[in-house]
Amino acid sequence: MSEQHRAEPAENIENRLRQVRMARGLSQTELAARSGITRQAVCAIEANQYLPTTAVALRLAGVLHCRIEDLFNLISSGEEIDGELIGVDRASAAGLLRQRVKVAQVGERVIVRPVTHLGEVLTYTVPADGLVTGIPPGKAKTSPLRVKVRLLREWASIREAVAVAGCDPAIFLAGDYLRRRQHGASVVGWTAGSAAAVEALKRGEVHVAGVHVVDRKTGESNLPYLRRHLDPKHYAVVTFAAWEQGWMVRRGNPRGIREAGDLARKDVTLVNREEGAGARLLLDQRLTDAGVKGGQVRGYRHVVPSHFAVARAVADGLADVGVGVGAAATAFGLDFLPLQTERYDLVVPAGLLKSHPALQQFLDTIVSRAFRAEVEALGGYDTRETGMVRELFDKRSA
Known part of the structure; x- marks a missing residue:
């Protein structure tokens, strides 16, 4: 059999069956019964011991009311994209080669930030979207700092991320709930005070700004500001x-x-x-x-x-x-x-x-x-x- 027709190895597939099943509140036994397969088969698929046939994947997706790609997706093979590096000056950028970054599409812009900007704890718990592979020379000090990023996950999933600037720690909990609701979507919270969050929103660097400023004269929250x-x-x-x-x-x-x-x-x-x-x-x-x-x-x-x-x-x-x-x-x-x-x-x-x-x-x-x-x-x-x-x-x- 030629290489191009060889079956895809299980390790190249992102398998979300277990997460989706649990989000729907189903046991392995219940999913198996509704899909017309054995519980052992469900267990083996969730453990990545083998990939389901097209027919089985269609039945699983039908029972779970989702698309097949919500359950099984190819892991990125290293697509490279170009984006704007935020929060790093040009003098420090050279040290970012091979560094882990988060990527977000905000309107027509692709925004790139080092994972380390999330803070000491989240740096080790939030997975990166990609690695910096190149920093083309800038034409001027004031021009946006462009970088090349090799993606570690699918661009379609990255596009669904919601970038939030603010200081409410509960925003990360909202991200977990969003993943349960829309598989592949996520929330990335960039810590910032109210004024900095609004400025980041105005610059087109995030999708959402969190604000808590009480007006001294009226006592009204946020709107006067x-x-x-x-x-x-x-x-x-x-x-x-x-x-x-x-x-x-x-x-x-x-x-x-x-x-x-x-x-x-x-x-x-x-x-x-x-x-x-x-x-x-x-x-x-x-x-x-x-x-x-x-x-x-x-x-x-x-x-x-x-x-x-x-x-x-x-x-x-x-x-x-x-x-x-x-x-x-x-x-x-x-x-x-x-x-x-x-x-x-x-x-x-x-x-x-x-x-x-x-x-x-x-x-x-x-x-x-x-x-x-x-x-x-x-x-x-x-x-x-x-x-x-x-x-x-x-x-x-x-």
Whole structure:
């Protein structure tokens, strides 16, 4: 038999039968009975011991109400694509050869980011989409930095990924629910404060920006801020959840921290967020109200990139207090003193809602009863308004 007609080795096939079966709530025995094959055959197929015939694959897909390619797909043979490298300056780019990267298609652009930008833990748990194989010389320092990437999975699956910039750790949970709902789709969360997330969205680097900024004058969440920074005609705003933000302190609050004025004491050390983060804006407002300047606070310039990083610094004894969300305090066994309730909204370019293959499915996923129940079980979340579309256009100023 010639090489081109040789049967495809099982190791070259991405086999999702087990994941899809479990997502449908079926046992191996139930799937076997409905498909007209034995339980042993289902077990062997899931274990990649042999590939099903076309007829068997069609019956399995019919029972599971999906396409055959949702169950079995060829693993990428190394397709190479060209994309824009984000978050790396030209001087550092040479060191990225053979480095692992995530890839996303945002509109007409192909965006490439190093997996290491996901953070120390996720770097080892999130699979890469490809490896950098080449960095063509740029024509100018200001031109986009282009790279060649050899893909490690199918381009069709990569196109279904939803890239989210924001600081809500529950976004990764949403990604897992999306995979159950639409096999092959995924969510990649890039940690960023509210201002940075909005700017990344405006630059066309992500599909979604997560925002939590409370307007000082009106007390309204997000919309006044977004109206100042975005064209209302081109974006949709959907609520992800409401949460409480406040002081995170070690169990028992050994420093007796109750209000912003306490941060000026010499025995108190703060861990802070970057400028533009919702937590930083809240902190600065409270310090101003208390008549305290940032320079008076020990640790004010100690900046970390996320709510979890703040909680970890307090739990490890590197700081006595930081501003963050209740869920992060719960995750690290800290005490939490709420300061305000605020909404975490998702901002999406209106055009992408129709053109992206999985974005609407992502928004449908977050309103599902199972997802909302699990998010609330994390602690500190209120999902009663999850999925509510907010009116970004301000009729009062029209």
